[in-house]
Amino acid sequence: RAMTAMAMSARPDLIIFDEPTTALDVTTQVNVLAAMKTAVEEFNTAAIYITHDLAVVAQMADRIKVLRYGEEVEEAETQEMLSNPKHPYTKSLWAVRSIEKPAETTEDHILAIENVTAAYGTVPVLHNVSIRVPRGKTVAVVGESGSGKSTTARVVTGLLPPSQGRVTFNGEALPPDLKSRKKDQLQRIQMIYQSADTAMNPRHTVRDIIGRPLEFYGGLRGRAKDERVADLLRMIELDESFMDRLPGELSGGQKQRICIARALAAGPELIICDEVTSALDQVVQEGILKLLLKLQKDLGVSYIFITHDIATVEAIADEIVVMWQGKVVEQGLKDMILSPPYPEYTELLLSSVPTMDPGWLAGAVEARQALDMADEVGEA
Ligand SMILES: Nc1ncnc2c1ncn2[C@@H]1O[C@H](COP(=O)(O)OP(=O)(O)OP(=O)(O)O)[C@@H](O)[C@H]1O
Ligand SMILES: [Mg+2]
Structure with a gap:
């Protein structure tokens, strides 16, 4: 303004x-x-x-x-x-x-964020946040800028240990701090960011970028690693000719696909997508969303999908979490959250689209x- x-x-x-x-x-x-x-x-x-x-x-x-x-x-x-x-x-x-994806859910939760309170230094940001992620499904987290969506992701990935509450994964409490987590705990939760540009080293080829988690988590080297990189490229609908390209030689949508392939290379059970389509035009967005849904169907991976785009939420979510000022306003099946009556803030959010x-x-x-x-x- x-x-x-x-x-x-x-x-x-x-x-x-x-x-x-x-x-x-x-x-x-x-x-x-x-x-x-x-x-x-x-x-x-x-x-x-x-x-x-x-x-x-x-x-x-x-x-x-x-x-x-x-x-x-x-x-x-x-x-x-x-x-x-x-x-x-x-x-x-x-x-x-x-x-158009019909919402489905299950009582089998792969991840539970339980009564988490977290702060940056002394500034409190999350207040008693609880979110549950059904296995093999997609939970969309919506809410305005600064409502604590990315901070919630940081708590789950161990970048920001909470001051209260805990995160359980497959029924087991995760160590709050990244450094105390075991390799397989790190492997099972992967993250994809909004800015594919800054998420990749500009001097590394696609082969290196996707190869690194294959080596680190899977111990793959040489031919075996390259073959797996090629498999992953096919999975994200790019061909082997992309192997030796640098990030600078890719379009925005292609970069984001490479980030998806890198996340998949680790062999995760849960992928946190933080505004992964916000920087892309709508046709490319549609392609990425379809790809994510297909991967979920084929691999059974669960998603936490952070976005402030309600049309995206309608397209891919099973459950929706509405956040406001560091609190969870509500969580429920997509159809329930998107139909009246709404809590006041959800109403404001929906009426703003x-x-x-x-x-x-x-x-x-x-x-x-x-x-x-x-x-x-x-x-x-
Ligand atoms: N590294 C940091 N240090 C201090 N405060 C931070 C830091 N990162 C975020 N914050 C603050 O924490 C609050 C929640 O931020 P967060 O990034 O989780 O919001 P968000 O819901 O992801 O917003 P957006 O939609 O803009 O990405 C905001 O008030 C923000 O200013
Ligand atoms: Mg954010």
């Missing part, structure tokens, strides 16, 4: 927004979108809004232009483009999130004001 105000203070004729809300969680995004839209209208400025989020486009744009490989695919009025895309590529963009309806933003802002007013009345 401050950046928009600064840009506006120069009284521009044209303002270019380049993915300005991509890093924000949905509840914050609503306010920022509304602020930008108002500013553009008040100053009567022309604007170009660049994004891969189609629902955001629907809120912000009068006209939409679709680009692919540096070329224009099509251009039309927003309403026309949304209801009647002409080009097959545009249709494919509109059709993403085609994944943009839809393809161009009138959505105005409605969301109104609902938010009503909620704020109710709060004030409540407090008074």
Whole structure:
């Protein structure tokens, strides 16, 4: 919002927004979108809004232009483009999130986070957090920026020992600190991060990157190791020609696939995915999500899937955990969490997810004001 105000203070004729809300969680995004839209209208400025989020486009744009490989695919009025895309590529963009996975669960839990309280130094961040992960299923953890999602992952992986509570894996309490964990305990829980760029050493080839856990956990060397790397590449739908590439020679989606292969190389039972698709466009996201689901089906691996994208959650989750200010607001089957009645915060979170309806933003802002007013009345 401050950046928009600064840009506006120069009284521009044209303002270019380049993915300005991509890093924000949905509840914050609503306010920022509304602020930008108002500013553009008040100053009567022309604007170009660049994004891969189609629902955001629907809120912000009068006209939409679709680009692919540096070329224009099509251009039309927003309403026309949304209801009647002409080009097959545009249709494919509109059709993403085609994944529909019925939610399933089991009472057999591979992981249980029990009453965990954790702090960075003296700053408390997690308060009495309990989360259970059913074996072979996916638990999505949602909540706004700073709600403690990544911190929860750090407690599970042993990077941040909790001050209270414990984590059990296959019924056995895990040593709180990474350094006290046995090799097989480390092996069974792997993590994939949002930024595939910083997660890989830029000087290591794909062969080295995937080979390292094979050697460390599996004791593989030489031919046997290379053959397994090739297997893993096939599993993530890339071929052997990728073996000798460096991370810099891969697309964002390919990098993330390599990170998935590296996690699989360890032979994990649980993979924690922290915002693994946030930096990717929607078509590539869809590919990665489908791949993760296929791997779950073939290998029986369980996922903790951290994201603030509700459409992703709808696509892949079995259970959902809603976090807010370091606490778990609720955990339950996807269908239960995503249907009313909602606790107040879940309601706010869900109502903050943009839809393809161009009138959505105005409605969301109104609902938010009503909620704020109710709060004030409540407090008074
Ligand atoms: N290394 C750190 N040192 C101190 N405080 C931290 C550290 N990492 C995170 N925090 C704080 O802990 C809180 C929870 O952060 P966390 O990273 O778990 O949030 P998150 O839910 O993953 O958010 P996001 O969606 O933005 O990734 C925040 O208030 C954050 O500022
Ligand atoms: Mg995080």
